[in-house]
Every structure is written in C-alpha cells, then in structure tokens.
Amino acid sequence: MSPQCSDCGDNAKFLWVEAQGLREANFAEVLDHGLVETLLKDNPEPTSLCAGCCIERMSNALEAGNISYLEVCSPKGEAPGFVVPMGY
Numbered sequence: 246m247s248p249q250c251s252d253c254g255d256n257a258k259f260l261w262v263e264a265q266g267l268r269e270a271n272f273a274e275v276l277d278h279g280l281v282e283t284l285l286k287d288n289p290e291p292t293s294l295c296a297g298c299c300i301e302r303m304s305n306a307l308e309a310g311n312i313s314y315l316e317v318c319s320p321k322g323e324a325p326g327f328v329v330p331m332g333y
C-alpha cells in the first residue's frame with residue numbers, strides 16, 4: 246500500500262480492492278480463503294486512497310450500479326474515515 250492517495254496525492258488511509266468476478270455463489274470462498282487467494286489474485290492491483298477519494302469512488306460505483314443510499318457521514322473524532330449506513 247502506498248502512503249499517498251493515487252488520485253490526489255494526500256495521505257492514504259484506505260485500500261481500494263476491485264471485486265470483479267465476485268458473486269453470491271462464490272462469496273463464501275472469499276471469507277474462507279481470504280483476499281490474497283481470491284480477489285487480489287483475479288483483479289487489478291489494489292489502489293491506495295484518502296478518505297475523500299474513497300468516498301468519491303464508492304459514490305460513483307453505487308450510482309453506476311443504480312444503488313441508492315441514504316447518506317455518507319464521517320465518524321466522530323479526529324481519525325479520517327467514513328460510515329455508510331446500510332439501512333435504518
């Protein structure tokens with residue numbers, strides 16, 4: 246993982262891992278064997294991101310998949326990050 250965000254150069258705190266090929270039928274394999282033997286093996290190299298750029302990618306992915314969400318908010322405290330409520 247690079248210490249710098251690949252999109253803007255800020256400090257990276259997240260690792261973006263593509264999940265092409267992930268389906269309901271093989272999801273258990275990811276849990277059983279881990280990312281290294283499943284998603285990381287079959288997808289592009291992971292990308293280091295800052296919180297803002299990670300949120301932007303998540304928003305774009307959700308909108309491209311026609312998935313709606315209620316909000317994206319930051320956690321309390323000083324740590325960079327975010328919380329995505331899955332439902333109320």
Ligand SMILES: [Zn+2]
Pocket residue numbers: 250251252253254255294295296297298299
């Ligand atoms: Zn960034």
